[in-house]
Amino acid sequence: MSSLKSIAKHPSICLIDSSTTLRELRQIHAHLLLSGLLNEPQVSGQFVAAIALRSPGNIEYSSRVLDRCENPTLFSLNSMIRVHSKSPTPQKSFHFYNRIRRCGLSPDNYTFNFLVRACAQLLVRGVGESVHGALMRHGFESDPHVQSGLINMYAEMGSLESCRRVFGGILDHDVVCQTAMLSASAKYGDIAFAEQLFDKMPKRDTVAWNAMIAGYAQCGESRQALNLFHEMQLEGVKVNEPSMVPVLSACTQLGTLDQGRWAHAYIEKNRLRMTLTLGTALIDMYAKCGDMDKAMEVFWGMKERNVYTWSSAMNGLAMNGAGKECLELFSLMKKDGVLPNEVTFVSVLRGCSVVGLVEDGYKHFASMTDMYGIQPELEHYGCMVDLYGRAGHLNEALNFINDMPVEPHAGAWGALLNACKIHKNMEIGELASRKMLELEAKSHGAYVLLSNIYAENKSWEGVSHVRRVMKSRGVKKLPGCSVVEVDGEVHEFFVGDNSHQMYNEIKVMLGEIFRRLRLSGYMANTNPVLFDIEEEEKENALSLHSEKIATAFGLIRLKKDVPIRIVKNLRICWDCHDFMKMVSRTFDRDIIVRDNNRFHHFKGGACSCRDYW
DNA sequence: CTAGGGTTAG
Numbered sequence: 254m255s256s257l258k259s260i261a262k263h264p265s266i267c268l269i270d271s272s273t274t275l276r277e278l279r280q281i282h283a284h285l286l287l288s289g290l291l292n293e294p295q296v297s298g299q300f301v302a303a304i305a306l307r308s309p310g311n312i313e314y315s316s317r318v319l320d321r322c323e324n325p326t327l328f329s330l331n332s333m334i335r336v337h338s339k340s341p342t343p344q345k346s347f348h349f350y351n352r353i354r355r356c357g358l359s360p361d362n363y364t365f366n367f368l369v370r371a372c373a374q375l376l377v378r379g380v381g382e383s384v385h386g387a388l389m390r391h392g393f394e395s396d397p398h399v400q401s402g403l404i405n406m407y408a409e410m411g412s413l414e415s416c417r418r419v420f421g422g423i424l425d426h427d428v429v430c431q432t433a434m435l436s437a438s439a440k441y442g443d444i445a446f447a448e449q450l451f452d453k454m455p456k457r458d459t460v461a462w463n464a465m466i467a468g469y470a471q472c473g474e475s476r477q478a479l480n481l482f483h484e485m486q487l488e489g490v491k492v493n494e495p496s497m498v499p500v501l502s503a504c505t506q507l508g509t510l511d512q513g514r515w516a517h518a519y520i521e522k523n524r525l526r527m528t529l530t531l532g533t534a535l536i537d538m539y540a541k542c543g544d545m546d547k548a549m550e551v552f553w554g555m556k557e558r559n560v561y562t563w564s565s566a567m568n569g570l571a572m573n574g575a576g577k578e579c580l581e582l583f584s585l586m587k588k589d590g591v592l593p594n595e596v597t598f599v600s601v602l603r604g605c606s607v608v609g610l611v612e613d614g615y616k617h618f619a620s621m622t623d624m625y626g627i628q629p630e631l632e633h634y635g636c637m638v639d640l641y642g643r644a645g646h647l648n649e650a651l652n653f654i655n656d657m658p659v660e661p662h663a664g665a666w667g668a669l670l671n672a673c674k675i676h677k678n679m680e681i682g683e684l685a686s687r688k689m690l691e692l693e694a695k696s697h698g699a700y701v702l703l704s705n706i707y708a709e710n711k712s713w714e715g716v717s718h719v720r721r722v723m724k725s726r727g728v729k730k731l732p733g734c735s736v737v738e739v740d741g742e743v744h745e746f747f748v749g750d751n752s753h754q755m756y757n758e759i760k761v762m763l764g765e766i767f768r769r770l771r772l773s774g775y776m777a778n779t780n781p782v783l784f785d786i787e788e789e790e791k792e793n794a795l796s797l798h799s800e801k802i803a804t805a806f807g808l809i810r811l812k813k814d815v816p817i818r819i820v821k822n823l824r825i826c827w828d829c830h831d832f833m834k835m836v837s838r839t840f841d842r843d844i845i846v847r848d849n850n851r852f853h854h855f856k857g858g859a860c861s862c863r864d865y866w
Numbered sequence: 867c868t869a870g871g872g873t874t875a876g
Contacts, residue, residue, distance in 0.1 A: 306868070331868060366869050398869040405870085429870055436871070463871040470872095498872040533873040564874040596875045603875095632876060664876085 263296065269303040271310065278304065278314055298326030305332040312336055319349075325356060331363045338371035346371035362396040369402035373409040381406050397427035404430060408437035428454055432461045439468025463496045470499035470506070478503040479512065492523065494531050501534040508820030508847050510542035511741040527554075533561045540569025543818055543845040543852055560594050567600035571607055573852045574861040579604030580613065595627050602636035606643055607851070607865070614640040635664040642672025643865055647681050663692040667699065674702045675865065679715075682706040697730035698824070735799035736820045739810045746802040755806065762805040763797070770835050800829050800846060804836060807844075816843035824848045834858050 265281045285291045285300065297318070304315035312333075319325055319333060330349045337346040350368055353360050360368075365388040372381035385403060393399050400423055407415035416437045423430060431450050438447040451457070451465045462485045469478035482500050485492065497520055504513035517535060525531070532555045539548035552558070552566045563586040570579035583601050586593065593601075598621050605614030618637055621627045634657050641650035650669050654661045666689035673682030686703040689696060700723045707715030733748045746753065753759060767775075800819050807817030825833075825848045833844050838858030846853045854861035 302868075328868070335868065363868055370869090396869090401870055432870060458870095460871045465871095467872065493871090495872040502873080528872085530873045535873095537874065559873090561874045566874090568874065594874090599875050630875095635876095 263290065263299070266296075266299050266303050270307045273308050273311070275311055275314055278308075278311055282318065294322075294324040294326050297322050298329035301325070301329040302332035305329075305336045309336050309340070312340070316345075325352070327353065327358050327361060327364070330356075330358070331361070331367060334364060334367040334371065338367045338374060340374075343371040343374035344377075360391060362393050362399055365391070365393050366396070366398045366402045369399065369406050373402070373406035376410060381410060395423075397429040400427070400430040401433035404433040404437055408433075408440055413437060413441040413443070428456055428458060428461060432464050435461070435468060436464045439464075439471055442472060444468060444472045444474065457490070459491050459493055459496065462490050463493075463499070466496065467499040470502045473506065475503035475506045492525075494525050494528050497525060498530055498534045501531075501538045505534075505538045505541045507743065508542055508736060508818070509738050509743055510539075510544060510818055511738050512743075513538045513542050515741065527556075529555075529557060529559055529562060533559075533565050536562065536569065537565045540565065540572065541847065543573070543816075543847055543854070545569055545573045545575065558589070558591065560591055560597060563589075563591055564594070564597045564600055567597065567604065571600050571603040573854070574607050574863075576604040576606070576608030576610060580610070583617075593625060593627075595621075595630060595633070598627065598629075599632050599636060602633060602640060606636060606640040607862070609644045609865075611640060611644045611646065631659065631662045631664065634659070634661070635668050638665050639668040639672070642669050643675065645672075645676050647672060647676060647678050651681055651684075661688070663689050663696065663699075666692070667696075670699060670702050674706055677706065677709050679706050679710045679712065694726060695728050697728050700728060731822060733799045734822045735803040737803045737807050738818065739807075744803075744806060746799045746806070748799050749797060750799065750802060753802075753806070755809070758809055759802060759805045762809050763801065766805060766808070766836060766840075769839050770832070773835060773839055775831070775835050798826065798829050800825060801832060804833065804844060808836075808840060808842065813842065816845050819844065819846045821846060821848045824850050825853060830860065830864075834860055 263285070265284060269278070269281070282291075282300070285296060290296045291300070301315045301319045301322070304311050304318075316333065319329060322329075330353050333349040334346040337343055337349070346368055350360070350364065353364065365384070368384050369381070369388070372384050375381075388394060388399060400419065403419050404416045407413075407419060416434065420426075420430070420434045431454055435447045435450045438444070438450070447465065447468045451461065454461055462481070466478050466481050466485070469475070469481060478499055482496065485496070497516060500516050501513065504510075504516055516538075520527075520531070520535075527535075532551060535551050536548045539545070539551060548566065548569050552562065555562065563582065567579045567582050567586075570576070570582065579600060583593070583597070583604070586597075598617065601617050602614055605611070605617065614637065618629065618633065621629055621633065634653075637653055638650045641647075641653060647669070650672060654665050654669060657665070666685045670682060670685040670689055673679075673685060682703060683706075686699050689699045693699065700719050704716050704719040707713075707719065735746050737744050737746075744753065751760075800821055803819045804817060807819070811817055825846055830853065833846060833853065833855045835858065836842065837844050837855035841857075844855040846855070852861065
């Protein structure tokens with residue numbers, strides 16, 4: 254036995270890791286074969302498992318080795334099931350599961366755990382249920398990891414009910430399966446139940462804390478996510494890489510660059526590894542908080558990049574108006590041998606759209622099916638309509654919608670409507686809004702756009718008609734809200750908000766801004782017919798859009814060389830857009846606004862969106 | 867030295 258142990262630790266096997274090449278594996282294999290060691294099931298098992306666990310890129314090779322092996326160990330077969338469960342071909346797990354029986358072995362709790370996870374990936378009707386049945390027959394339903402896998406599987410299959418049934422059937426809840434149930438509940442928006450589980454866990458480990466933080470972030474409870482992370486540190490729980498991903502995601506949602514920077518510094522100070530996932534979350538955070546330079550710095554600093562990493566960076570560039578750079582990155586990605594997916598193409602098309610590259614956009618759109626076998630989805634069609642529309646090719650945009658092989662969705666008509674607003678086209682605009690409102694009768698934005706198209710074309714009866722319809726249908730909207738961060742503290746302003754403790758100073762500053770802007774020729778949007786995106790309380794002189802209040806506050810509290818960063822929950826309106834441009838020139842300040850659509854970088858009187866809104 | 871938690875779009 255002792256000799257077996259030393260064989261199992263054969264130095265060449267210990268050397269295998271993710272950088273090992275196929276050639277090197279062949280050499281190790283030949284070496285083991287020549288020395289006769291490979292006949293030992295333990296050694297071949299170790300060899301196969303080492304490849305499976307530490308060098309998944311060479312999984313095909315270890316699969317062939319294992320297939321030729323007379324007496325594979327359960328350990329090596331389990332390892333193969335495990336790698337395939339996380340691969341794009343989870344069905345291959347079953348090949349090794351079947352081999353377990355044929356070799357006269359019996360599956361253990363590890364086998365079923367990995368197999369269940371393979372089913373969660375596979376998502377073929379009935380397969381998960383039959384594996385569930387098989388593991389019950391083998392008596393593994395009381396294993397906490399198997400239970401956790403089952404809950405996770407049913408969550409993936411879309412049935413919170415089944416998760417609850419599994420969970421309810423367990424007498425003694427282990428932390429592992431409680432954590433799985435916590436994640437499943439959060440995934441389906443039942444954050445209250447997730448909290449309840451978290452609160453009554455007898456022992457909360459890092460994984461449980463991470464799951465709860467991620468649950469908050471997924472449900473859009475960003476503040477709660479950040480609060481819980483701070484609590485986690487106070488409790489002295491060990492923080493690791495997966496802890497930071499939802500923390501960054503919360504910063505991304507809030508648009509709070511200072512907090513995001515703090516999280517980045519925390520990662521470095523605690524020497525957390527810059528894994529693919531963590532790096533991608535960091536790039537996304539910087540991109541969506543408006544610091545695209547920093548996002549690219551992180552991007553280029555990464556050792557490896559997958560399709561998520563590339564797509565995040567490309568999406569960031571597109572959102573920030575850097576369409577050319579987005580397309581350059583796309584060619585580099587392909588050169589790097591990374592295969593684009595459907596999400597990548599959303600970024601590519603948006604990149605083309607923001608700089609008006611109609612031809613390139615069409616070329617890339619066609620390449621989706623021709624070269625990559627990716628079926629365009631609604632988002633891609635929406636991007637194409639936006640591409641044609643923004644460039645002023647309204648008829649082509651309309652034809653494109655009419656030729657769509659699937660039923661056009663509200664987003665496609667919305668993109669066309671938006672283009673009609675930019676290019677002041679009333680006829681197509683009416684058609685687009687009618688179609689859009691058939692699909693989304695309560696879409697506030699559609700009414701506003703249509704009304705403004707009428708107003709700009711001086712069709713007053715059109716304007717009043719829209720208003721009547723809106724009222725009769727009870728269309729509601731979110732109140733506009735803008736957020737500014739000063740010294741890591743988040744300040745929130747609503748439309749016409751006078752509740753801030755510094756409101757008196759803000760009021761004085763607003764007066765000063767308007768006085769100076771008027772001297773430079775700014776005409777406040779006084780057209781009483783032009784429909785305001787946040788029209789309510791317009792008659793109140795102090796009722797200003799939240800981004801104007803936020804700008805005044807930023808001018809007071811932020812140093813001159815620091816850009817004023819504003820995050821808005823709605824789309825910025827034309828008047829505020831003009832206002833921002835003029836403030837950026839008159840006060841010589843950079844202003845960066847993230848609205849719910851994209852970024853606007855105001856500098857020296859111009860905007861990065863080139864007034865394409 | 868096999869089991870849990872995390873990322874892009876909408």
